[in-house]
Amino acid sequence: MSSGMITPGQQEFAEQFGEAPEILDEPWIQRIQIDSDNGTLQLSFDAVQRSVEFLWSHGSETVWRFVRESAKSLSIRTEGQETRLFVEFESEGLSGQLDVRVFPTISIRDSMLYS
DSSP, X not given: OOSSOBOOOHHHHHHHHSSOOEEOSSTTEEEEEEEETTEXXXXXXXXXXXXXXXXXXXXXXXXXXXXXOOEEEEEEEEETTEEEEEEEEEETTEEEEEEEEEESSOEEEEEEEEO
């Protein structure tokens, strides 16, 4: 098992979202807030503990909150006009993917299956 989660660098976040993630208590714990056409998406991740948290809100209302550990990698993918955050998970007996489209609007696809 990997010793940490693979994540994009500060520069890649800045290029795709206009800013780099904020570094929290430790340099490997980071958070970024991204405004989209249908709300705001906040991503927090801990590369050492291999965890991610997404919070999608619209105004003061929480639309979706997602927390999961055992993340193997976090990547930014761009295709045409769409920008996505893609997370791969792997733990004993389970593997999965979370695909969060950020632009032009937020949408989510999540799968977790026995491996």
